[in-house]
Amino acid sequence: MNITGAVLEEIGRDRPFAQSRPITVGALDLDAPQPGELLVRIEAAGVCHSDLSVVDGNRPRPVPMLLGHEAAGTIEKTGGDTPGFAVGDRVVMSFLPRCGQCAACATDGRLPCEAGTRANNAGVLMAGGSRLHRDGELVHHHLGVSGFATHTVVDHRSAVVVGRDVAPDVAAVLGCAVLTGGGAVINAGDVQPGQDVIVVGLGGVGMAALITAVSLGNGRVIGVDALQAKLDRARELGADDALTPGDAVARGIRAPLVIEAAGHPRAFETAFALTAPGGRTVTVGLPAPTATSTITPLTITAEARSIVGSYLGSAVPSRDIPRYAQLWREGKLPVEALISDRIALDDINAAMDRLAAGEAVRQIMTF
Numbered sequence: 001m002n003i004t005g006a007v008l009e010e011i012g013r014d015r016p017f018a019q020s021r022p023i024t025v026g027a028l029d030l031d032a033p034q035p036g037e038l039l040v041r042i043e044a045a046g047v048c049h050s051d052l053s054v055v056d057g058n059r060p061r062p063v064p065m066l067l068g069h070e071a072a073g074t075i076e077k078t079g080g081d082t083p084g085f086a087v088g089d090r091v092v093m094s095f096l097p098r099c100g101q102c103a104a105c106a107t108d109g110r111l112p113c114e115a116g117t118r119a120n121n122a123g124v125l126m127a128g129g130s131r132l133h134r135d136g137e138l139v140h141h142h143l144g145v146s147g148f149a150t151h152t153v154v155d156h157r158s159a160v161v162v163g164r165d166v167a168p169d170v171a172a173v174l175g176c177a178v179l180t181g182g183g184a185v186i187n188a189g190d191v192q193p194g195q196d197v198i199v200v201g202l203g204g205v206g207m208a209a210l211i212t213a214v215s216l217g218n219g220r221v222i223g224v225d226a227l228q229a230k231l232d233r234a235r236e237l238g239a240d241d242a243l244t245p246g247d248a249v250a251r252g253i254r255a256p257l258v259i260e261a262a263g264h265p266r267a268f269e270t271a272f273a274l275t276a277p278g279g280r281t282v283t284v285g286l287p288a289p290t291a292t293s294t295i296t297p298l299t300i301t302a303e304a305r306s307i308v309g310s311y312l313g314s315a316v317p318s319r320d321i322p323r324y325a326q327l328w329r330e331g332k333l334p335v336e337a338l339i340s341d342r343i344a345l346d347d348i349n350a351a352m353d354r355l356a357a358g359e360a361v362r363q364i365m366t367f
C-alpha cells in the first residue's frame, strides 16, 4: 500500500536541520504484513532523543531509514499467527521487541533481547527484511517501529495492546518516555517506600521518571535541569523542589535514588554527586559513544554506592505498559503533561532542532 512517511536520508548533516533537511517526508510503499506481523494505522507519534541520535550520528543506523519509535495506532490487518492481537485493537509500539526465548529475555528486562537488538541494528523486522520501499529501493525500519508515517508494519512482539480508552497521544508516550523513565525508577531503581528521588535531566524520559516518582507518593522528589522553564514545569508536575545542577550540588542535597536521564557525561557526574551513601545512581540516558566521565572510585567503596545502567528502563513492555496505563487511568500518572508541543509530520526537521536545543519535553504528531 501507499503511505507517507519521514525518511532520514543522511546522517550527520549540520544544524539547523530545518535548513539542512536530513529528513524528507514523502510517499513510500509498505508491504503487507507477514505471519506474526501487524499492519497498524499510526494515530500518534512522539519525537524522542533516540530519533535525534540517529540524525546527528550519535547512534549510527543504516539509511535511508523511516524514523520514529514512540508511537501508537490501531491494527488494520494481521498477517496471521499474532495471538492476542485483533483488528481494531489499539497498540503501543515497543521499540525493543522481546523474543522471549534468548538468555537476555530471561533477565526480567535487565538485558535487551539478543534477536531484537540484532534486528534493530540491521534496521529490519524480527522475521528479517524490510517491508518499506521507495522507487524500488529498500528503506530501513527504525527500531522495528518506524512510526513517523501514516501506516507501518511491525512484528507483533513490537506491540502491546492497550484499551481504546487510552488516547493515542498518551499511548504513544507510554511506549518510550514513560516505559524508560518510569522503569528507571521502578525497575532499575527499585524505589522503596518513603525514599527521596532526584532526577537529573528533565526531557521526556526524565520528566516521565519524575511524574512516576511523584505518582508513587514516596519521599521528596527533586528535579534537576539547567533550563529554568523545565524546573518550573517540574514544580507544576508535583516536584517538591527543582534546581539547576550547580545549585543542587552547592546545597549538598543527596538522595538514595538518583536517575540520570540527560545522556550527558556532566549530568552523570552531577547525578553521582547527588547520590547519598548506600544509594543508587541509575543511568538511563544515552551519551555519545566517545563521552567520558570522571568520578572518584573511593566514593563507591567507602559509601557502599551502586551505579546501575538501565536500557529502556529495564522494562518488559508487555508487563509494564498495562501497568502505566492503569496508573494513568486512575489519575495518578499525568502523561498528557509530558506533551509540550503538537506538530505535523512535515515539521519533523524543525522538531529535531527544538529537541537538540533542549526546548521540548515531548513533541507529538497526530495523524
Ligand SMILES: [Zn+2]
Pocket: 048, 049, 050, 051, 069, 070, 176, 177
Ligand atoms: Zn525514545
Ligand SMILES: [Zn+2]
Pocket: 098, 099, 100, 101, 102, 103, 104, 105, 112, 113, 114, 115, 116
Ligand atoms: Zn530474546
